Structure formats: structure tokens, C-alpha cells
Amino acid sequence: MIVGVLGGGQLGRMLAMAGQRLGVRCRFLDPDPHAPAGEIGELIVADYSNEGAIARLREGAAITTCEFENVPASAASLLERTGRFFPGAGALAAAQERLAEKSLFAELNIPTPRFAPIDGPEDVEPAVRRVGLPAVLKTRRLGYDGKGQLVLREPEALASAWRALGSVPLIAEELVEFEREVSLIAVRSASGETAFYPLIENLHQRGILRLSRAPAPDTPPGSGPALQQLAQDYARRVLDRLSYVGVLTIEFFQSSGAALKANEMACRVHNSGHWTIEGAECSQFENHLRAILGWPLGATGALGPSAMVNIIGAPPILPEVLRVPGAAVHLYGKSPRAGRKLGHITLRAPDEPTLSARTERVRAIVAAAEAGGGVG
Numbered sequence: 001m002i003v004g005v006l007g008g009g010q011l012g013r014m015l016a017m018a019g020q021r022l023g024v025r026c027r028f029l030d031p032d033p034h035a036p037a038g039e040i041g042e043l044i045v046a047d048y049s050n051e052g053a054i055a056r057l058r059e060g061a062a063i064t065t066c067e068f069e070n071v072p073a074s075a076a077s078l079l080e081r082t083g084r085f086f087p088g089a090g091a092l093a094a095a096q097e098r099l100a101e102k103s104l105f106a107e108l109n110i111p112t113p114r115f116a117p118i119d120g121p122e123d124v125e126p127a128v129r130r131v132g133l134p135a136v137l138k139t140r141r142l143g144y145d146g147k148g149q150l151v152l153r154e155p156e157a158l159a160s161a162w163r164a165l166g167s168v169p170l171i172a173e174e175l176v177e178f179e180r181e182v183s184l185i186a187v188r189s190a191s192g193e194t195a196f197y198p199l200i201e202n203l204h205q206r207g208i209l210r211l212s213r214a215p216a217p218d219t220p221p222g223s224g225p226a227l228q229q230l231a232q233d234y235a236r237r238v239l240d241r242l243s244y245v246g247v248l249t250i251e252f253f254q255s256s257g258a259a260l261k262a263n264e265m266a267c268r269v270h271n272s273g274h275w276t277i278e279g280a281e282c283s284q285f286e287n288h289l290r291a292i293l294g295w296p297l298g299a300t301g302a303l304g305p306s307a308m309v310n311i312i313g314a315p316p317i318l319p320e321v322l323r324v325p326g327a328a329v330h331l332y333g334k335s336p337r338a339g340r341k342l343g344h345i346t347l348r349a350p351d352e353p354t355l356s357a358r359t360e361r362v363r364a365i366v367a368a369a370e371a372g373g374g375v376g
């Protein structure tokens with residue numbers, strides 16, 4: 001059984017590792033000859049616009065999918081026209097453009113931060129008037145990990161904002177004063193079966209995910225089940241509207257009480273779900289494969305409290321991490337570079353206080369390596 005995957009990053013690598021146990025071989029297409037998935041599965045090195053390479057990716061594959069967000073529309077629609085491609089070109093298009101994405105949420109009555117489109121420099125002032133200051137301006141396309149974003153706090157900053165973001169279409173959003181960020185990983189199979197992982201609490205710094213905890217600690221106390229239901233209800237609306245197949249992730253801001261505002265969605269397995277490899281009954285990677293292949297989904301329950309710490313910029317001293325009980329290290333085979341996700345560490349523990357202590361130990365080791373710029 002072969003699954004063709006557009007993109008050969010770490011998400012593809014972990015998909016392939018999950019597939020191996022099920023006798024599924026992943027084949028990747030990526031322009032980078034050093035793409036991390038190439039160590040695990042066959043890698044076709046070519047541009048996504050190369051139709052011959054896409055034909056090779058598809059050859060003999062039961063199904064094709066993608067492991068990154070900004071799949072060129074031409075590649076997605078070619079795969080969809082010529083075979084089965086999940087999650088589908090329509091779902092990708094909705095998630096690739098921030099205005100379309102927020103408009104979809106609004107149409108489905110899913111709360112979002114206030115937002116307004118900016119098509120030219122003359123729109124900046126009225127858009128910011130609509131959403132209020134402070135505001136976040138974001139490029140509509142190709143933004144990730146906080147790139148292509150600008151926070152405006154003073155009216156004087158408006159004049160230079162259009163140019164500062166590259167003179168491209170933007171979206172203005174209110175700057176939400178959230179209590180925390182959470183994400184929900186949902187999965188829907190080709191046969192229509194759905195499942196949801198427990199909500200995950202995420203900590204970002206400078207736009208990059210640093211730490212996830214799952215299940216998200218109960219904040220405010222007692223709100224957990226209702227919050228989970230609310231997030232699942234929102235996700236189900238998106239799954240149904242897009243006739244979605246595969247793993248879908250929605251990131252929310254949680255404000256005081258148990259209110260959620262949807263920030264964005266990712267039509268793929270997600271960094272905040274890496275803990276599911278060791279911490280859930282069936283991982284997001286295996287469930288994505290099961291979903292697109294039309295197989296029964298695996299159970300999404302947590303095996304206990306888990307945390308995930310991203311390794312960014314430089315690898316930590318391994319023996320120090322491995323000395324921490326319950327630590328599982330995943331390195332993606334990427335060369336160190338400032339701000340680059342090189343791997344992650346999942347932590348498990350029998351209870352929350354033990355998990356917190358282990359997590360803090362690992363965060364300190366990881367932070368020391370990042371500050372030192374490369375050891376180990």
C-alpha cells in the first residue's frame with residue numbers, strides 16, 4: 001500500500017513512521033533533497049509545479065495527501081483531478097488565505113477575533129478603525145509561525161504598515177487579550193466517521209509554538225467538558241462544510257470564562273498534536289492515514305497527562321534530556337539554524353505536578369542549547 005505525500009518535512013516523516021507499522025509506505029515529493037522524510041520513505045526531489053513528478057508521486061498510490069499548508073493550488077487540483085487527494089483542494093484553499101478562513105468561520109457562526117480586509121494602503125485606516133487598536137495586521141497568504149505579521153498599538157504606526165508587510169493583501173484583526181491558546185485536533189474518515197483529541201494548551205513565543213500540554217489543564221476549574229464540547233461543535237461544522245477527510249486542526253484563543261475564538265485552521269497533522277505519538281491511544285499520524293484510507297479510526301483518548309517541548313534552533317545535550325523520566329526524544333534530521341524546528345520532546349507522567357516538574361527541567365535544557373546556539 002503506497003500513500004503519496006506532497007511535502008517531505010517532519011510531519012511527513014512522522015506520517016511515514018506511523019505508516020510503517022500498518023504496512024503503508026509513504027512516498028514524498030519535496031524540492032529539498034535533504035527533506036527530513038527522505039530518511040524514512042522514498043523522496044522525489046522536484047518542484048511542486050513539476051507535473052511529471054506529480055505523476056510519479058501518484059503512480060501506484062492508493063491515495064495522495066499533503067503535509068504542509070501552502071500546497072500550490074495547481075498541484076492540489078491536479079492530484080484531485082487524477083485520483084483521490086485528501087483533504088482536498090477546496091479545504092486547502094480555505095485554509096491558505098486568512099480572509100477566506102476567517103470568513104468561513106464567521107459563516108459557520110464560529111466566533112473569531114474581529115477582522116477586516118485590507119486590499120490597498122487606503123484600507124489600513126478604516127480596517128483598523130473597525131477592529132480597534134491594538135490590532136494585528138497579517139499577510140493573507142504564506143504567513144506561518146508569526147511571520148508576515150505586525151502589531152499596531154499607536155495610530156502613528158498605521159502609515160508605514162502597508163509597506164512594512166510587503167504591499168500585499170492583508171487582514172486586520174483585533175489583538176485578542178486571551179487567557180491562553182488551545183487547539184483541537186479533529187479527524188474525519190472517508191467513510192464519515194469522526195473523532196476528536198482532547199483539547200491542547202499551547203504556549204507560543206515570538207509566534208513559534210514552544211510548549212503544548214494535553215489534555216489542556218482545566219481552566220477555569222470545572223470548565224473542561226463544556227470547553228471540549230464547544231470546540232468539537234465548532235470543528236464539526238468545518239468538517240461537515242468542507243466534506244473533510246483527514247486530520248484537521250483548529251487553533252483558538254480562549255478568553256476569560258470558557259469562550260473560544262477561532263484563529264486559524266490547518267488542513268494537516270499539527271505540531272501541537274505531536275504528544276499523541278506517546279500520549280494518546282492512536283496518534284494523529286496514524287489516524288490521518290486511517291482516515292484517508294477509509295479505515296476505522298483509532299481511539300483518541302489520552303493515556304494520562306502529556307507535554308511536548310519543541311526543540312528550536314539547536315539540539316539539546318541528549319543525555320541530559322534522556323535522564324528525565326518519561327521523556328521521548330524526536331529529532332527530525334535537520335541541520336541547526338536559528339528559529340528552526342529541529343525536533344520535539346514528549347513528556348509523560350503519572351500526575352500533573354510530576355509532569356510540570358519534568359517539563360520545566362526539559363525546557364531549561366532546551367533553552368540553554370538554543371541560547372548557546374548549538375551543542376550536543
Ligand code: AMP
Nearest residue numbers: 113136144145146173174175176204207
Ligand atoms: P498565527 O500565524 O495567526 O497563528 O499567529 C501566530 C501567533 O500570534 C498566535 O499563536 C498568537 O500567539 C499570536 N496572534 C495571532 N493573531 C492574534 C490576535 N488576533 N490576537 C492576539 N494574538 C494573536
